Amino acid sequence: MINPNDLRPTTLAGLKRKSKTLAKVNSIPLNAAQEMAAQQCGYSNFNHARKVLALATPPKFSIEFIHRWRDRKIGAFGTETLHFELRRDLMDFPTRWYNQFAYIDAKRERPNKMVGEYLADTQSSARMFACREARSIQFADATGLKRAAATRANKIRKRIPYDGLDHVLSWEHPDTKQVMIIDQPYTALPKATEDAWIVERRNACAEAGLLFIQPSWDGIYWPDGGCGFYLIVDQKDQSFAERVVADLDQYEPAIIEDDANIVSEVRKLPIRA
Numbered sequence: 001m002i003n004p005n006d007l008r009p010t011t012l013a014g015l016k017r018k019s020k021t022l023a024k025v026n027s028i029p030l031n032a033a034q035e036m037a038a039q040q041c042g043y044s045n046f047n048h049a050r051k052v053l054a055l056a057t058p059p060k061f062s063i064e065f066i067h068r069w070r071d072r073k074i075g076a077f078g079t080e081t082l083h084f085e086l087r088r089d090l091m092d093f094p095t096r097w098y099n100q101f102a103y104i105d106a107k108r109e110r111p112n113k114m115v116g117e118y119l120a121d122t123q124s125s126a127r128m129f130a131c132r133e134a135r136s137i138q139f140a141d142a143t144g145l146k147r148a149a150a151t152r153a154n155k156i157r158k159r160i161p162y163d164g165l166d167h168v169l170s171w172e173h174p175d176t177k178q179v180m181i182i183d184q185p186y187t188a189l190p191k192a193t194e195d196a197w198i199v200e201r202r203n204a205c206a207e208a209g210l211l212f213i214q215p216s217w218d219g220i221y222w223p224d225g226g227c228g229f230y231l232i233v234d235q236k237d238q239s240f241a242e243r244v245v246a247d248l249d250q251y252e253p254a255i256i257e258d259d260a261n262i263v264s265e266v267r268k269l270p271i272r273a
Contacts, residue, residue: 012053014250015041017216060085065106065134067116069126070269078123078266082130084255086141090114093140106133123264127257128222134255135220139171142217142251143244148172148179156181160232161204167221178240180233184221187228194228201230209235217248224256 015037023033034046043049063084070077091111106116116133120126140146153170156179167184187194198214205212211233219229233241 011250012050013252015046015049015053017249017253019046021216060087061089062112063090063134063137064113065116065130065137066113067118067120067126067130067133069120069123071122072269075269075271076123076266077269078126078264080123080126080130081263081265082127082134082255083261083263084134084138085252086137087251088141093137123266127260127262127264130262131255131257131260132221134260135223138251138254139220139248142247143171144174144247145171145180145244146174149177152177152179153181155179156210156232156234159208159210161208161210162201167227169220173240176240178233178237180231180237180241180244182220183230183232184219184227186226198230205232206235211235211238211241213241213245215245215248217251218254218256220254223254224258 016034018041019030019034019037022028022036023030026033026036028036031046038044038046038049041049043052063086065082065084067080067082068077069080089111090108090113093108105118106114109115114133114137116126116129118129120129148170149172150170152172157165157168157170160181160183164185165183166186169182169184170179171182172179187197198212202212211231213231213233215229215231217229218224219227221227221229223229231241231244
């Protein structure tokens, strides 16, 4: 069974994520969890780990993602510009992202600038969409996966033995064509109930020859709104799943709206005579 918490982080972001998990699981302060995580990974202390991992941090590319909005109820329009970083140059991704990556309907206007093509009807919606679209790009950046062909994805989906799949995404390795299904249901449940829910689905998938995995990375659709993030693959593709989980574990945290670097521009709609 794949346990993301057993993976040894190779980036500072991954070590910080492991620390937060340890703090939650063991009910200890974050600084104590950081020391524990560092020592579990073979470092003398957290400061030692931070210095070593900082030197191994990959180069980053600064990205702008702009989402437009128009709200006739308040008589205003504007843009929400999300600033974030990728490990790969945006030029390495497709020029147009519609139907290529999850939740993306955008085009690249400059080497470091993406513009959403859907006009949101409120400012808050534009901010939510921008973060969701950025998380899709983050996932692709971290894993190197692309959206799966429907025929290959359906072969896995038909084998999933439980109902209630939600906000489903299908990704595949660009070379091996190994498929991964992502299930992102609303899971605003007490922890004990959620744990039982996960065990039930993991066991059901195992009987169907599938792996049901919960990474430590927060997810794509709406992690700050109560959506879970679960990966489903064929059991024979366990090594593929382990690589994806490890890539996500070492990656920067999923962009959350409350913590995102978003610049807003608001203007009044012209008054019609």
